[in-house]
Amino acid sequence: MTETYRIGELARLTDTKVVTIRYYESIGLMPEPERSAANYRVYAKAHLDRLRFVRRCRDLGFSLEQVADLAALSSDRQQSCHDVDRLTRMHLAEVEAKIADLNALAAELRNIGAQCEGGTTISNCRILEALDRGRRSA
Amino acid sequence: MTETYRIGELARLTDTKVVTIRYYESIGLMPEPERSAANYRVYAKAHLDRLRFVRRCRDLGFSLEQVADLAALSSDRQQSCHDVDRLTRMHLAEVEAKIADLNALAAELRNIGAQCEGGTTISNCRILEALDRGRRSA
DNA sequence: CTTGACCCTATAGTTGCTATAGGCCGTAGA
DNA sequence: TCTACGGCCTATAGCAACTATAGGGTCAAG
Numbered sequence: 466m467t468e469t470y471r472i473g474e475l476a477r478l479t480d481t482k483v484v485t486i487r488y489y490e491s492i493g494l495m496p497e498p499e500r501s502a503a504n505y506r507v508y509a510k511a512h513l514d515r516l517r518f519v520r521r522c523r524d525l526g527f528s529l530e531q532v533a534d535l536a537a538l539s540s541d542r543q544q545s546c547h548d549v550d551r552l553t554r555m556h557l558a559e560v561e562a563k564i565a566d567l568n569a570l571a572a573e574l575r576n577i578g579a580q581c582e583g584g585t586t587i588s589n590c591r592i593l594e595a596l597d598r599g600r601r602s603a
Numbered sequence: 604m605t606e607t608y609r610i611g612e613l614a615r616l617t618d619t620k621v622v623t624i625r626y627y628e629s630i631g632l633m634p635e636p637e638r639s640a641a642n643y644r645v646y647a648k649a650h651l652d653r654l655r656f657v658r659r660c661r662d663l664g665f666s667l668e669q670v671a672d673l674a675a676l677s678s679d680r681q682q683s684c685h686d687v688d689r690l691t692r693m694h695l696a697e698v699e700a701k702i703a704d705l706n707a708l709a710a711e712l713r714n715i716g717a718q719c720e721g722g723t724t725i726s727n728c729r730i731l732e733a734l735d736r737g738r739r740s741a
Numbered sequence: 742c743t744t745g746a747c748c749c750t751a752t753a754g755t756t757g758c759t760a761t762a763g764g765c766c767g768t769a770g771a
Numbered sequence: 772t773c774t775a776c777g778g779c780c781t782a783t784a785g786c787a788a789c790t791a792t793a794g795g796g797t798c799a800a801g
Contacts, residue, residue: 471778471779472778472779473777473778473779482758482759483778483779484758484759484760485757485758485759487780487781488757488758488759492757503765503766503767503779503780504765504766504779504780505766505778505779505780506779506780523757525708525711525712525715526705526708528756528757529756529757529758530756550716553712553715553716554716556712557709557712557713557716560705560708560709560712561709563705564702564705564706564709567664567698567701567702567705568702570663570664570698571695571698571699571702573663574663574691574694574695574698575695577663577691578688578691578692578695609747609748610747610748611746611747611748620789620790621747621748622789622790622791623788623789623790625749625750626788626789626790630788639748641748641749641796641797641798642748642749642796642797643747643748643749643797644748644749661788666787666788667787667788668787
């Protein structure tokens with residue numbers, strides 16, 4: 466009745482590699498499952514749920530530590546929602562900062578790339594000159 | 604006349620940590636400098652130039668491997684500029700892809716965060732419900 | 742002559758996995 | 772019955788790009 470899964474099935478169901486699941490277990494992010502007579506890991510539905518939660522958080526860019534925090538929070542149903550909200554906001558702020566950084570970077574790369582009009586040899590490559598900015602005085 | 608630098612000066616001039624400079628040397632990205640009688644590294648202007656180039660490329664998000672490629676290209680002054688241009692374009696494409704990813708992610712986080720209107724406890728936290736999407740059937 | 746800032750090497754830790762070696766389990770075909 | 776195959780097991784090492792630590796040598800100033 467209570468259906469169980471072996472590690473390979475769990476991996477397929479969650480689009481996770483088998484080694485990654487074992488890794489999550491090793492760092493305490495996944496609880497240790499039962500073992501079969503042959504010492505195979507035997508997972509229950511709760512493990513599948515947990516792994517899906519972890520993967521979804523990872524897809525959203527949370528670090529493993531943040532995922533662990535979120536998971537811990539979610540299991541304490543009496544607690545205030547406040548910390549979850551805070552974690553989410555902080556993460557969003559990080560993501561937005563990274564986007565800003567990358568946008569600036571992309572602009573600069575476009576700028577640098579535009580210097581190259583099919584120039585001839587390295588000796589007068591304007592891209593390298595741009596990369597060298599601050600190296601030679603002019 | 605030919606001015607020299609010790610590793611700490613080089614670090615200060617390029618805003619790089621001392622250990623990082625040694626690390627660059629260990630992976631062949633920085634050439635091995637002369638040594639003083641006391642076995643201190645003694646750098647010349649060329650090393651400063653090289654390190655500035657490396658740091659600038661890193662700031663622009665190139666991987667160490669890409670930096671090594673760019674440096675190798677830039678030293679062969681007869682060669683065509685084509686490869687430099689290609690590397691830069693490829694990198695720009697990667698950066699743009701990452702920006703797109705992060706934008707999607709930020710949108711989702713904002714969406715999730717908007718669910719929380721100061722809800723009370725974890726047991727009815729809408730953020731966690733959103734993170735659980737796909738876990739419970741409904 | 743000792744304090745303190747600097748330098749040296751070598752090794753281990755970080756994050757989030759991935760890869761490899763070496764071996765057991767269970768079943769299906771010859 | 773043997774054997775080949777996929778799946779499972781543990782343990783360890785490797786990836787990027789550093790950072791941190793331990794345990795020591797050097798050198799100029801007070």
